[in-house]
Amino acid sequence: MSEHGTAAEVEQEAFVRGVLEGFYRDGEPPWDSGVTPPELVALVEGSGSPAPGRALELGCGTGTNAVYLARHGWRVAAVDLVELAVRQAREKAEAAGADVTVLCGDVTRLDEVGVPGPYDLFFDLSCYCGIPPHRRDAYAAGLTRRAAPGARLLMFGYGPGAFDDSWSGVTADELRTRFTGWRLADVTPGTNPVPTFWFTLVRDSAPA
Numbered sequence: 754m755s756e757h758g759t760a761a762e763v764e765q766e767a768f769v770r771g772v773l774e775g776f777y778r779d780g781e782p783p784w785d786s787g788v789t790p791p792e793l794v795a796l797v798e799g800s801g802s803p804a805p806g807r808a809l810e811l812g813c814g815t816g817t818n819a820v821y822l823a824r825h826g827w828r829v830a831a832v833d834l835v836e837l838a839v840r841q842a843r844e845k846a847e848a849a850g851a852d853v854t855v856l857c858g859d860v861t862r863l864d865e866v867g868v869p870g871p872y873d874l875f876f877d878l879s880c881y882c883g884i885p886p887h888r889r890d891a892y893a894a895g896l897t898r899r900a901a902p903g904a905r906l907l908m909f910g911y912g913p914g915a916f917d918d919s920w921s922g923v924t925a926d927e928l929r930t931r932f933t934g935w936r937l938a939d940v941t942p943g944t945n946p947v948p949t950f951w952f953t954l955v956r957d958s959a960p961a
């Protein structure tokens with residue numbers, strides 16, 4: 754076992770990265786709709802929306818939602834593992850005249866990425882659910898260290914069994930257990946043909 758985990762864990766991370774890079778290399782990855790989901794629009798523009806603050810998008814892909822947040826007054830940093838996605842996100846932000854800091858890096862290793870925070874909003878549109886299980890504690894810890902008191906995490910995730918593997922997916926119970934110092938404030942099922950969920954977590958206002 755190396756500092757990066759067991760050989761199997763290292764191999765799994767490399768496999769996932771390779772699959773993701775392949776999607777972008779082939780062009781038009783299936784998730785890249787270019788449309789901001791109504792759940793994010795409701796949070797940003799709905800009644801009782803928080804005042805714009807600092808936002809961090811995890812697994813931003815080609816940047817559609819980072820640009821949307823910036824256009825609505827948020828100071829946005831966005832991170833993705835795949836260099837090609839990052840390049841496209843930067844181009845999209847530039848074309849839109851949106852001030853977004855797009856960084857290439859691993860959201861489970863945020864200390865290496867240069868996003869010190871604190872952030873008031875974290876947004877994750879089907880990134881966490883595809884992160885190998887052995888890296889998920891590090892994801893939660895990274896967000897927790899960067900969360901302003903009362904920060905929100907809005908996450909969309911596929912449930913277990915949505916894909917043809919034994920490990921991807923996310924459940925409410927998992928998030929409750931893993932995100933210490935956060936409250937799972939809402940779980941709303943998605944409308945996809947396979948199990949999907951919108952989760953809202955809120956960081957305790959007075960972290961211990």
Ligand SMILES: C[S@@+](CC[C@H](N)C(=O)[O-])C[C@H]1O[C@@H](n2cnc3c(N)ncnc32)[C@H](O)[C@@H]1O
Nearest residue numbers: 773784812813814833834835859860878879880
């Ligand atoms: C299903 S795609 C969704 C992309 C984007 N959120 C969207 O909806 O268009 C998941 C994204 O998360 C990124 N990703 C996966 N694991 C990551 C990691 N450990 N660190 C940073 N990005 C990651 C992938 O490269 C990919 O762009």
